[in-house]
Amino acid sequence: MVTKGNAFDPNCPTRTILDRIGDKWTVLVVLSLRSGPLRFTELRDGIGRVAPKVLTQTLRRMERDGLITREVYPEIPPRVVYTLTPMGASLIEPISVITDWAETHVPAITRAQQRYDEPA
Amino acid sequence: MVTKGNAFDPNCPTRTILDRIGDKWTVLVVLSLRSGPLRFTELRDGIGRVAPKVLTQTLRRMERDGLITREVYPEIPPRVVYTLTPMGASLIEPISVITDWAETHVPAITRAQQRYDEPA
DNA sequence: CAGCATCCGTGCAGATACTG
């Protein structure tokens, strides 16, 4: 069985995962941390145009979920390092399945869209 | 390589896929149609609390993407049947990878959240 | 039956400015 049948339950915890995977920044953070821990600014610069507030929200939620750890070094200037936990790292696989699927089917999807958008 | 490095491009087509997978209703439609074609109302009833407008939007977008087909029988009363295309059906695999991951890790995530939310 | 048209509320992304 693909799903235990509770995927239709609005409160199904699987939904939470889908939300995370579907979240733009969460995925990018995982991929960014794939090759090692990074500081806040390094993440920010690597990811591109992301407001600090939004990045912070994303990181806090991921920390809460146990996907990353957050280590604060009380220096001046402060240094905070984010690291993928084993669980966080295990997300890379599902993500790569999705991206593989995407790269395989995107051309067909694009064609389907064009066909759909063509003359009425 | 997990990603071709363009996952960070805001216009990366892979993002579109992530958005679809992350979309609550799209996933439920795929799972609903897994065992055969369904009519609009059947989908609506099976999925649960979803506004017709939202379901229609979801179905149109999926049709446009080539994930489902929409057949209209000009009868009275009208009958419209939605069917998973081969491409749409191929989405079940990635989805099941996600749900498998979810079912494996949800307990750990829940525990992590509780630990995080505990005494300040 | 299968939807379209319309309206509403609002959650939330994002920009900007400031601080320990």
Add this chain to the structure above:
DNA sequence: CAGTATCTGCACGGATGCTG
């Protein structure tokens, strides 16, 4: 440096009512 504080806007989900 690594955030917090504050404001804005608008995309989007959802409810309701109508129609071919």
